[in-house]
Amino acid sequence: MILLRAIRLLWSAAPSAMVRGAFAGVLVMAMGAALLGLSGWFITATGAAGLMGVGIAFDVFRPSAGIRFLALGRAAGRYAERLWTHDATLRALARLRVVLMADFARKPMAELRRLRGSALLVRITADVDALDGVLLRLVLPLLAGLASHALAFALLWWLVAPQIAGAVALGYLLGGAVVFARLIRRSTALAAQAETQAQTLRRQMLGLIRGQRGAILQGTLPQRAAEITQTETTLRAAHDTLDRAERNAAMGLSAVVAVLVALVLWLADGLVQNGALSPAPAALGLFAALALAETLLPLRRGVAEIGRIQVAARRILGTPIQTVATPPAPHPTARGLVVRDLTVPHPARDTALIHGLSLDVAPGKTVALRSPSGSGKSTLLDALAGLHPATGDICLNGLQLNAWPEREMRAILTLVPQRTALIGGTIRDNLALATDDSDDDQAAWNALEAVALDDVIRTRGGLDARLGEGGAGLSGGESRRLALARAILRKPMILLLDEPTEGLDAPLARRVLHGIRTALPEAAILTASHREAETQMADQTIDLQSYI
Structure with a gap:
């Protein structure tokens, strides 16, 4: 079951923290039940002592101290519960984000490039938020509740009567099971529908905000507004129905x-009348039964959201995570990039893009691949970077591509794709993605100078100048050059560039290419090009038309 897989994944992230959180939950519930039970026993016992005329001899100090201890202990336990359960949840969500990124890393590069950042962010945020409730509103309260009932059953059996202990345990077990089963049956589909509509609404709103100008110019703004209104209406109706189901569950509980309290009162009255139980322990059992209601009520929200949690879990964990064996550390025997008899399949069709390609890129040399747009240059670079399947031999520094562990391969090979990937943040933040030494300002400025971007960045405020989402604030050519500067900071031995000077005029393109070669004099550089400036700067040009 997908829900159990999600629980196992989250629990394994911090099992000791989960146990601490569950223990604190049991402590809070147990102290709450004991507090109400002891208070009931104390009131009944003092009343009985007064009626019997021995009130002056009744010890009120120790029960009062016990009540104060339980009240303070319950408050401290509640604080510890919040602290430990949220610590456990944050650890689990950190693990979940790693799983999400691993899942996306396994997808083909062509699929990743089709993903829209806003839609992907909406999905990840909503899914992580949904699975947040697995622990805080479902698993930990359920474990704490079951443990509290087991402890209460043992104490009521010992201190009060087996009949009352059995009635409390059986009543809550059967009654809670019936109410929650009915809630699950009514809410699962509704919660899933509400989650789907909520994500649709977020995507529609983001799309409208981003494309507002185009929608106005094309006259589609009323239609898109009507679609958003319809989605919101459907979402509100699902939420209203879900809230009614939850309120009905609360009434049922x-x-x-x-x-159950009436049953315990009836049983206690019979036992007291028969002389099998004194009034004070009977009151303890009655108030303890009433206090144990706290173990059921917090579960309503978690049970009502099971449908939403299942939708998120299916998206995140629908494909089993495959463990790939890590190759041993490589021992390079040569330098540069060597390709022999390479065939690259089309990413969407059962045909080949490239047939029988062979090439050599030696250290310090630049080779340009030339062919019309859409002929497979980008896919070929993806294959050379290990991001797309291919048949034939690809050797990096004398070793086959599949003999390199991922980390070691990325340390010597860098691909700058045609689609620039920048993040919202400072220039320094974007450059820091390439290196662990983000404090080396001189290296950053050298890289920016190499791509003729240093003057532009200085006029914008330097390395701490902020960019918007996706690098908003820079032109297309400036964004391209910032990505190239980031690649230079990695100091790769093999550099793959997909149309590196797109959007630049010819003089600036030649200056940028010369700067890259100056900054990386020993790198083997392979470019996918269709501009004359790029092919003129190359030591060799290969026309891919012969291999298509």
Whole structure:
């Protein structure tokens, strides 16, 4: 079951923190039940002592101290519960984000490039938020509740009567199971529908905000607004129905508590009348039964969101995570890039893009691949970077591509794709993605100078100048050059560039290419090009038309 897989994944992230959180939850519930039970026993016992005329001899100090201890202990336990359960949840969510990124890393590069950042962010945020409730509103309260009932059963059996202990345990077990089963049956589909509509609404709103100008110019703004209104109406209706189901569950649980308390009162009255139980322990059992209602009520929200949690879990964990064996550390025997008899399949069709390609890129040399747009240059670079399947031999520094562990391969090979990937943040933040030494300002400025971007960055405020989402604030050519500067900071031995000077005029393109070669004099550089400036700067040009 997908829900159990999600629980196992989250629990394994911090099992000791989970146990601490569950223990604190049991402590809070146990102290709450003991507090109400002891208070009931104390009131009843003092009243009985007064009626018997021995009130002056009744010890009120120790029960009062016990009540104060339980009240303070419950408050401290509640604080510890919040602290430990949220610590456990944050650890689990950190693990979940790693799983999400690993899942996306396994997808083909062509699929990753089709993803829209806003839609992907909406999905990840909503899914992580949904699975947040697995621990805080479902698993930990359920474990704490079951443990509290087991402890209460043992104490009521010992201190009060087996009949009352059995009635409390059985009543809450059966009554809670019936109410929650009915809630699950009514809410699962509704919660899933509400989650789907909520994500649709977020995507529609983001799309409208981003494309507002185009929608106005094309006259589609009323239609898109109507679609958003319809989605919101459907979402609101699902939420209203879900809230009614949850309120009905609350009424059902209240009815279970009322019936159970009446049953305990009837049993206690019979035992007291028969002389099998004194009034004070009977009151303890009655108030303990009432206090144990706290173990059921917090579960309502978590149970009502099971449908939403399942939708998120299926998206995140629908494909089993495959463990790939890590190759041993490589021992390079040569330098540069060597390709022999390479065939690259089309990413979407059962045909080949490239047939029988062979090439050599020696250290310090630049080779340009030339062919019309859409003929497979980008896919070929993806294959050479290990991001797309291919048949034939690809050797990096004398070793086959599949013999390199991922980390070691990325340390010597860098691909700058045609689609620039920048993040919202400072220039320094974007450059820091390439190196662990983000404090080396001189290296950053050298890289920016190499791509003729240093003057532009200085006029914008330097390395701490902020960019918007996706690098907003820079032109297309400036964004391209910032990505190239980031690649230079990696100091790769093999550099793959997909149309590196797109959007630049010819003089600036030649200056940028010369700067890259000056900054990386020993790198083997392979470019996918269709501009004359790029092919003129290359030591060799290969026309891919012969291999298509």
